[in-house]
Amino acid sequence: MGLDSVELLVEIERxxxxxxxxxxxxxxxxxxxxxxEVWKRIQHRNSGKFILQVLFYRLRACFKEExxxxxxxxxxxxxxxxxxxxxxxxxxAILSQRSKLKLPELVLPDKIASGLFKxxxxxxxxxxxxxxxxxERLQIGxxxxxxxxxVCIAIMLLSSGILKPQRMTIPCTTMRELTLxxxxxxxxxxxxxxxxxxxxxxxxxxVIVEIMGINPAEIAPEKSFGNDxxxx
Numbered sequence: 017m018g019l020d021s022v023e024l025l026v027e028i029e030r031x032x033x034x035x036x037x038x039x040x041x042x043x044x045x046x047x048x049x050x051x052x053e054v055w056k057r058i059q060h061r062n063s064g065k066f067i068l069q070v071l072f073y074r075l076r077a078c079f080k081e082e083x084x085x086x087x088x089x090x091x092x093x094x095x096x097x098x099x100x101x102x103x104x105x106x107x108x109a110i111l112s113q114r115s116k117l118k119l120p121e122l123v124l125p126d127k128i129a130s131g132l133f134k135x136x137x138x139x140x141x142x143x144x145x146x147x148x149x150x151x152e153r154l155q156i157g158x159x160x161x162x163x164x165x166x167v168c169i170a171i172m173l174l175s176s177g178i179l180k181p182q183r184m185t186i187p188c189t190t191m192r193e194l195t196l197x198x199x200x201x202x203x204x205x206x207x208x209x210x211x212x213x214x215x216x217x218x219x220x221x222x223v224i225v226e227i228m229g230i231n232p233a234e235i236a237p238e239k240s241f242g243n244d245x246x247x248x
Contacts, residue, residue: 020248021241024227031069031223032058032216047224047245048237051217058216070215071117071202072195073222078115083107088226091192099186108186118201120187120194 025041028034028050034057036044044050076089085098099107105122112119188194221235230245241247 020228024224024241024247027223027227028054028220031219034058045240045242046237047220047235047239047241050220050241051213051237054220055213055216058211059213067211068195068199069219070211071199072191073218074115074215075117075191075195075198076222077218078111082111082114089191091190091195093191094189095186095191095194104186117198120197120201123185123187 025036025044029036032054034054036053036057040053044053072091079085079089079098083098083100087093087098089098099111108119108122186194188197221232224230224235224245225232228245228247234245239245
């Protein structure tokens, strides 16, 4: 086995936490045989430990397909670099539908959220002072206070609809953070699904692409690592 072959084998073993004996590895001369050998070792195991990897690759494939992203998406890739701000709410809904996963809700930018908090604090302090003042002078502070609270609640309800289009910020910075959030939001469904053979093949394909730097379209079960894919 050449250095490239050893590197690929080591990465596959590390990814799935398995050990493939050298005599078996030497016979893994096609992509399909690699699928078979890995599947033999994981199909009867608790696949929960692979869910995070499967989830990352599922999100990555969905993003690349929907957004036609040219850059290599890794766990450290910044979300803002791959999800355009133009029509982000619409795109985010499509990504959720296509991936069949719950994605984190988009939130207000920090600048707007901080401004709302400051103004809300000013309004609250003003109402509190005014209620105390009127109560001392006219004995109607309590009524004014309750009325002011009702007005504030009404404003909040109205502003939530008005500000909805401004909720354009994804509440995580990198693909790693997004994957962890999506995992937490979808854990019950993902645990029931486990890891399928198709998902395992998808992971192996991604490992091959990352190690060998080839086009994913070139990978097929019948392809030979040496003659077809150029692995040394």
